[in-house]
Amino acid sequence: MFENFDAVVLARAQFAFTMSFHIIFPAFSIGLASYLAVLEALWLATKREVYINLFNYWLKIFAIAFGMGVVSGIVMSYQFGTNWSVFSDKTGPVLGPLMAYEVLTAFFLEAGFLGVMLFGLERVGHKLHFIATLMVAIGTLISAFWILSANSWMQTPAGYAINADGQFVATDWLKLIFNPSFPYRLVHMVLAAYLTTALVVGAVGAFHLMRDSHKSGPRVMFSMAMWMATIVAPLQIVAGDQHGINTLEHQPAKVMAMEGHYQSHPDGAPLILFGLPDQDAAVVRYALQIPKLSSLILKHALDAPLAGLDTVPRQDWPPVPVTFWSFRIMVGIGFLMLGLGLFSLWSRFRGTLFSSPLLHGYALVMGPAGFIAVLAGWVTTETGRQPFTVFGVLRTTESVSPLAAPAVGSSLIAFILVYFAVFIAGTVYILRLMKQPPHHGEQGPRGDTPERAAGITPAPAAIASRRFN
Numbered sequence: 360m361f362e363n364f365d366a367v368v369l370a371r372a373q374f375a376f377t378m379s380f381h382i383i384f385p386a387f388s389i390g391l392a393s394y395l396a397v398l399e400a401l402w403l404a405t406k407r408e409v410y411i412n413l414f415n416y417w418l419k420i421f422a423i424a425f426g427m428g429v430v431s432g433i434v435m436s437y438q439f440g441t442n443w444s445v446f447s448d449k450t451g452p453v454l455g456p457l458m459a460y461e462v463l464t465a466f467f468l469e470a471g472f473l474g475v476m477l478f479g480l481e482r483v484g485h486k487l488h489f490i491a492t493l494m495v496a497i498g499t500l501i502s503a504f505w506i507l508s509a510n511s512w513m514q515t516p517a518g519y520a521i522n523a524d525g526q527f528v529a530t531d532w533l534k535l536i537f538n539p540s541f542p543y544r545l546v547h548m549v550l551a552a553y554l555t556t557a558l559v560v561g562a563v564g565a566f567h568l569m570r571d572s573h574k575s576g577p578r579v580m581f582s583m584a585m586w587m588a589t590i591v592a593p594l595q596i597v598a599g600d601q602h603g604i605n606t607l608e609h610q611p612a613k614v615m616a617m618e619g620h621y622q623s624h625p626d627g628a629p630l631i632l633f634g635l636p637d638q639d640a641a642v643v644r645y646a647l648q649i650p651k652l653s654s655l656i657l658k659h660a661l662d663a664p665l666a667g668l669d670t671v672p673r674q675d676w677p678p679v680p681v682t683f684w685s686f687r688i689m690v691g692i693g694f695l696m697l698g699l700g701l702f703s704l705w706s707r708f709r710g711t712l713f714s715s716p717l718l719h720g721y722a723l724v725m726g727p728a729g730f731i732a733v734l735a736g737w738v739t740t741e742t743g744r745q746p747f748t749v750f751g752v753l754r755t756t757e758s759v760s761p762l763a764a765p766a767v768g769s770s771l772i773a774f775i776l777v778y779f780a781v782f783i784a785g786t787v788y789i790l791r792l793m794k795q796p797p798h799h800g801e802q803g804p805r806g807d808t809p810e811r812a813a814g815i816t817p818a819p820a821a822i823a824s825r826r827f828n
Contacts (some may be wrong), residue, residue, distance in 0.1 A: 361768030367759050369767040370442040373774060375741075377435050380778050382737055383730045384428030389503055389549065390556025391421045392496040394583075395476075399489050408799070409575045415480075416576070416797035417560070420789055422477055422804050425469075427785050434774075442767060446748055446758035453519060453527045453535065454509050461505035469498035477804045500549065507548055511541035513749050514740070515609045527749070539609050543602040544740075550595045551736065554696055555729025557587035561699075562726025565719035567796040572713050576797035581722070582712065585703035592696040599693065600656070606743075607657050610750060612671050613743030616682040618653055619643040620667040627651035628665035633687070636680045641668065643683075675746065682743045689735040692728050699725055 361369065395414055402410035436458075439447045475483060475491035483491075512519075518534030519527045529535050564581030567574060607614045615621075619631045621641040630652035634643035654663040668676055699721055706712045744750050748758045 361764045364764040364768060366762055366764040366767050367756055369764055369771055370438075370759050370762070371755070373442060373767060373771040374435070374438055375738075376771065377431065377438065377774060377778070378737070379734055380782055381428065381431035381435055382733060384424050384431060385499070385503070386548075386552045386555045386730065386733045387559065388421060388425045388428055389499040389552035390554075391417060391424065392492075392499045393553065394556055394560065395421060396489075396492050396496040397583075399492050403485060403489055409579050412576055412797045412799065413580055418477065419804050420792055423785055423789055423792075425473070427782060431778075431782070441770070442760050442762065443748075443758055444760040446753070449525060449753060449758070450513075450527050450749065453512065453529055456529075457505055457509040457512075457536070461502055461509075465498045465502035465505065468501065469495050472498070503549060503552070504545060507545045508536050508538070508541050510740075511544050512536075512538045514538075514544075514744055515540040516749050516752060527752075540602075540605055543598070543605045546598045547595070547602050547736075550591055550598055551729070551733050553587060554591050554595060555733060557584045557591065558696070558699075558722075558725050558727075558729040560584040561588065561722045562724075563793045565722035566793075568713055569716065569719050569723070570796075574796055578713050580797075582707075585700065585707070585712065585722070588696055589700035589704050592693070592700045596693055596697060599690075604657060610743065611666065612668065612675060612677060613682070613740075614657070615666070615668045615671070616677040616679045616743050617686040617739060618657075618665075619646070619679065619683045620653070620665060621679070622669050623665065623667040624654070625664045627655075627660075627662045628653040628657075628667075630656065634683075636683045638676075638679055677743045677745045682739055685735045685738040685742065689732050689739060692732040692735070695725065695728060696732075 395417060398410050398414040398417070401407070402414060472491040472494040475488060476495050479491065480488050512535060515538045516527075517538040518529060518531035518536075520530045522528050560580050561584030564577045564584060567577035568581055572578075603614065603617075618628070619634060619636050620628055621636075621643065627650070629648040629650045631643055631646050631648045634646035634648075636643050651661045654665055655661050657663075657665065668679070702718055702721060703712060706715050706718050712718070746755050747753060748755050
């Protein structure tokens with residue numbers, strides 16, 4: 360079935376598929392964990408019941424999303440040994456410790472306090488429970504720190520040498536961890552996670568406000584979500600701009616692909632809003648562009664020269680069409696988020712935040728937009744790095760395992776079937792929880808377990824038998 364396919368393409372498709380499923384859950388759980396910590400802090404400070412009701416409401420959703428993220432992440436790690444064994448061998452001395460640090464710091468912290476957070480509200484003191492919630496939230500941020508450090512090193516490698524066996528080894532761990540793109544990518548991703556969560560919370564609040572605008576729970580969650588969108592969306596645009604300037608410095612070919620600049624522009628480059636990139640002809644067809652605006656954005660000068668892909672060897676070009684369009688999807692959604700925040704701010708001052716059908720409809724439609732933007736951003740980052748796994752040093756074709764295409768293709772089909780079955784079921788269950796509004800006396804995840812299964816278990820029967828003999 361897959362005899363005529365390229366094993367490298369199939370291996371990349373498999374990793375992209377599993378990563379696409381995985382990344383949406385950490386993006387949601389990072390923001391939601393922090394939101395839960397804020398809700399519990401507000402409850403402890405004000406004693407308002409609405410905050411603990413919202414905490415318990417979203418805690419159930421967090422538990423499912425967190426579990427789905429862990430499961431999908433574990434599956435992904437096996438692909439390093441199956442489809443990318445050469446990559447694992449060459450980068451293992453660098454990436455292995457970074458992954459271990461993530462487990463030892465973030466995962467252990469989350470695992471240690473997650474049970475208390477989920478089931479301990481009435482079993483431990485409220486302040487101790489808040490500490491557990493805070494530790495889980497901090498753990499998700501630490502996890503993002505190490506994962507993004509590892510991925511950023513693949514984008515902008517630093518602090519390393521190559522030994523006699525062709526392996527990457529660390530020469531300066533601080534330079535390696537805090538590589539040139541890492542601070543920008545960490546800020547960009549954390550803000551994206553907060554915006555993703557805010558849009559989901561806002562959409563759920565808008566959904567229930569459209570049914571009944573007087574319920575306190577939806578009003579509070581919608582107001583908090585809109586404040587987050589109002590404040591964070593502009594910050595994300597600034598962070599994205601700084602990230603782009605950093606990328607231009609260290610990965611210029613990626614920016615060329617994002618901008619669709621096949622040719623160099625010595626007197627100022629245009630900003631191509633839309634068009635159809637033609638990789639073979641090295642031209643963007645039907646381009647709608649604004650003269651010199653790209654130079655103004657990237658170099659803050661209208662006449663600043665910008666190099667194009669004509670200065671890069673053809674074999675080192677990223678796939679421009681994918682990178683070009685995924686970047687525009689991400690940026691377009693970012694401005695829609697900004698518009699939602701400004702609209703909500705205007706409605707707040709007019710006193711129509713909880714009664715504007717147009718605002719609620721806008722927020723409801725934007726519910727999944729954060730996930731789409733995160734996926735589009737990830738596609739931009741990873742396809743723009745091609746044809747390298749470690750940018751400029753290790754090619755993707757040199758990183759793959761020596762597997763035949765049918766072996767990779769069959770496992771890809773298995774992943775597709777299992778992932779769609781399991782994760783669609785989980786997503787449907789989350790949506791069913793969201794369909795119900797938070798109510799008075801909202802309960803969190805239930806920690807009680809049955810004392811025994813149906814029928815008589817062997818142990819009690821054996822004890823009773825000894826008593827009568």
